[in-house]
Amino acid sequence: MSRLAEFRAAEKALQDQIAQLESMKKDAGLKREIEFEQKLLVLMKDYNKGLREIVAILDPKTPSKAPAPTSKQHRRPRVTKVYENPHNGELIETKGGNHRGLKAWKEQYGSDTVETWLRA
Structure with a gap:
């Protein structure tokens, strides 16, 4: 494929993605999700809570694989x-x-x- 053909194919793909993005911007469901995310981030910041802590509050049955990054856990010093x-x-x-x-x-x-x- 020539460089010109590659350029035109990339340009067409970009135009297709821009059109898809514009149609998504008009979607009411996406707007509500974006608004929810922004409000949630503000709440998390106000209450000093991380995502893992929020999940633990909302669904305590879900096992967390790693400790929350906000809490620093120190290893107990070894006994001589x-x-x-x-x-x-x-x-x-x-x-x-x-x-x-x-x-x-x-x-x-x-x-x-x-x-x-x-x-x-």
Whole structure:
């Protein structure tokens, strides 16, 4: 297809879309939906509510997959665990199970045994 033919096809498609847009602007149902959306956005702003909160209010049975972006949820800080090796008295303090020394102990003595070394 030549560049001129492409241009004319794009121009015709644009004219068709403009005609469709004009007919949609005259639709009373669309006008009501636009008015509703604008009023809803103003209400949401006035009451500081997000879309997820509005849905939760109107339909509480609908499960939300993610927390609302307006509320910041913080993870509970991890507790420091202290393990004491009874064989040599060595201490390991860790907030997770990814500590190199703790892994070595679990490999050498077994995970269940090492978990009994946890100080209360």
